[in-house]
Amino acid sequence: METLCALPGVAATHVQALVSSSRSPGLQSLKVGVNKSETGTSRTQKQILRGKLRAAMSSSPPRSGDEVTLMDGSMGRQLCLDGLPQDDLFSKVWSARALVDESFHGLIVQAHLTYIAAGSQTITTSNYGVQPTYYQRVYPEDWECHIYRDTEIAARLAVEAREKATTAGTGVAAPDASTVRVLGSLPPFCESHRVDLFEAALAEHGEDFFVRIYRGVAEALVRGGVDAFIPETMNNWKEASFALRACRDFDLPIILCLEGALRDEHMRPHPELAPSMAKLVLEEKARGARIEALGFNCAPPEHILASLQAVKAEPGLLASLREADIQLAAYANCCDREAVHNQGFDGSDTNRVTIRRDLAGDDNQFEGYTKFAQQYISNGATYIGGCCGCGPNGIVSIRHLIEQAQNSSSLGP
Numbered sequence: 001m002e003t004l005c006a007l008p009g010v011a012a013t014h015v016q017a018l019v020s021s022s023r024s025p026g027l028q029s030l031k032v033g034v035n036k037s038e039t040g041t042s043r044t045q046k047q048i049l050r051g052k053l054r055a056a057m058s059s060s061p062p063r064s065g066d067e068v069t070l071m072d073g074s075m076g077r078q079l080c081l082d083g084l085p086q087d088d089l090f091s092k093v094w095s096a097r098a099l100v101d102e103s104f105h106g107l108i109v110q111a112h113l114t115y116i117a118a119g120s121q122t123i124t125t126s127n128y129g130v131q132p133t134y135y136q137r138v139y140p141e142d143w144e145c146h147i148y149r150d151t152e153i154a155a156r157l158a159v160e161a162r163e164k165a166t167t168a169g170t171g172v173a174a175p176d177a178s179t180v181r182v183l184g185s186l187p188p189f190c191e192s193h194r195v196d197l198f199e200a201a202l203a204e205h206g207e208d209f210f211v212r213i214y215r216g217v218a219e220a221l222v223r224g225g226v227d228a229f230i231p232e233t234m235n236n237w238k239e240a241s242f243a244l245r246a247c248r249d250f251d252l253p254i255i256l257c258l259e260g261a262l263r264d265e266h267m268r269p270h271p272e273l274a275p276s277m278a279k280l281v282l283e284e285k286a287r288g289a290r291i292e293a294l295g296f297n298c299a300p301p302e303h304i305l306a307s308l309q310a311v312k313a314e315p316g317l318l319a320s321l322r323e324a325d326i327q328l329a330a331y332a333n334c335c336d337r338e339a340v341h342n343q344g345f346d347g348s349d350t351n352r353v354t355i356r357r358d359l360a361g362d363d364n365q366f367e368g369y370t371k372f373a374q375q376y377i378s379n380g381a382t383y384i385g386g387c388c389g390c391g392p393n394g395i396v397s398i399r400h401l402i403e404q405a406q407n408s409s410s411l412g413p
């Protein structure tokens with residue numbers, strides 16, 4: 001993988017986003033230029049300081065006891081329902097189709113607003129498809145520049161959505177929207193659910209390549225104004241550790257989410273490995289990583305439940321996680337994808353995706369998935385949302401579950 005676009009502060013030629021303020025909507029004024037003279041060091045330091053300031057001020061959520069935080073659901077599916085074309089470009093970059101084409105930026109803001117209105121207390125940036133494998137299909141020469149550019153745009157659009165939701169008179173104001181946290185996604189670099197492809201890329205390019213790109217993604221997210229990082233669907237601990245190394249430079253909280261079935265390179269699920277993953281997270285936090293939560297995501301709900309149960313079954317492990325102030329997060333894939341994941345997932349093949357009827361129900365109210373959410377909570381998870389296929393209705397249904405639990409105090413590990 002050749003790169004034309006080095007990191008700010010590392011080399012003389014770098015991408016520089018010409019933006020005025022991370023809190024300003026100003027998307028029209030966002031341009032990407034190449035500055036050949038600056039080292040970029042001072043700018044990078046400012047960004048890191050800004051991240052530290054934000055972290056100190058607001059990025060740690062107020063938590064007490066068994067309080068449950070409601071995350072959002074699938075952005076990709078929502079964007080398609082709202083009108084994102086599933087054309088040739090979509091098949092190459094998936095949901096990043098909406099970032100590549102500025103005319104769809106409004107759809108991204110709208111999708112975030114839909115989740116805020118549903119009650120989501122966190123919204124995740126829409127750059128899951130902004131990764132090297134996909135972007136090299138569209139930008140063979142300067143894919144790395146486009147990755148950082150579109151990642152920053154995704155962060156700024158999420159921040160813009162929160163601002164809109166907190167602004168009276170916009171017609172979309174939602175109560176408590178000002179407390180919604182923007183989580184910056186760090187996606188898998190090769191493919192989701194494909195340990196084999198990750199390992200092949202690691203053998204070819206080396207770990208410094210992964211850490212360097214993740215650092216560029218993290219920096220772009222900080223420039224865009226995120227409150228925390230969320231490496232998602234990490235194929236294995238190695239990929240997760242590369243993302244962690246990159247995120248540590250920016251001193252924002254990290255919600256580290258592993259592919260929830262913990263599949264091996266032959267696509268076989270291994271939820272029994274979840275306790276060892278939790279112990280690695282404890283070690284990383286003891287070494288200074290600001291890990292706020294360990295998550296399991298994008299696997300079928302049954303596999304994520306098995307991973308959580310394995311953590312709970314390990315004597316003393318839940319207590320150790322609590323002592324270290326590490327929450328457990330869970331957001332499952334509600335699509336009928338088990339056979340595809342077993343064979344080897346290919347992100348360009350999204351035409352035959354269907355939502356599991358047993359999870360969504362005939363009325364699309366996600367009663368079946370909400371029952372899994374209840375079990376996640378009773379097995380120790382305190383951050384709950386939905387991944388692929390779970391739309392706003394699923395988030396509303398989980399919100400009702402949480403509200404009922406708060407009223408009756410009947411849930412909790």
Ligand SMILES: [Zn+2]
Pocket residue numbers: 297298299332333387388
């Ligand atoms: Zn997913």
